[in-house]
């Protein structure tokens with residue numbers, strides 16, 4: 001079994017959207033401070049004898065051209081070279097999107113579900129509450145936030161093979177040594193993580209935006225949030241899993257951690 005980290009470019013955004021109130025004002029210091037930061041956007045491919053599992057799908061190649069609303073382009077502009085676009089990174093590993101058997105999409109925001117439409121042959125796992133809310137936004141065409149109307153429209157036209165993960169499910173084995181983790185609500189109404197058990201590297205927990213950075217995890221403090229109690233429950237759950245499986249925890253948008261990971265053009269984890 002091999003695990004590849006696919007570099008799909010980066011976003012830039014206000015640091016306060018990752019970690020809320022990072023620079024609280026005080027009586028003595030009333031000067032507001034803000035930080036514009038670079039955050040990685042990446043996906044993970046697991047090659048197992050029982051099939052290919054992809055975790056998340058990054059942003060659509062045309063996101064900054066005609067896909068995203070102006071608000072998204074302003075708040076979280078995406079930067080990606082042609083070679084970093086997900087279909088092209090897969091190609092360098094010898095695969096096309098049609099070769100992927102399972103996609104686990106952590107949630108349906110623009111930097112995680114952007115390339116879903118390319119995976120027409122895969123079974124696509126998504127949290128049922130996330131799916132319900134996303135389709136409601138699509139139908140009503142309002143309160144889209146990090147959800148992209150044009151992306152969702154293409155998913156529907158592509159007639160994707162969705163597999164809804166029930167809010168009551170806990171862990172689901174996709175193939176041996178690869179489990180979906182139901183991380184519940186927090187950043188959005190329903191998030192999925194992944195637990196991958198590798199013979200040499202050991203166990204890796206992918207949290208996606210349920211816990212975006214090490215700071216969120218350490219401080220137990222969220223960024224943009226849908227359900228703050230859900231976030232705290234999720235941190236507890238991941239802490240217990242980390243202990244139980246003696247696992248590494250990989251966050252979705254932690255540049256410092258991301259810089260230490262081996263990328264698919266250079267190698268893999270086994």
Ligand SMILES: [Zn+2]
Pocket residue numbers: 109111112209252253
């Ligand atoms: Zn994200």
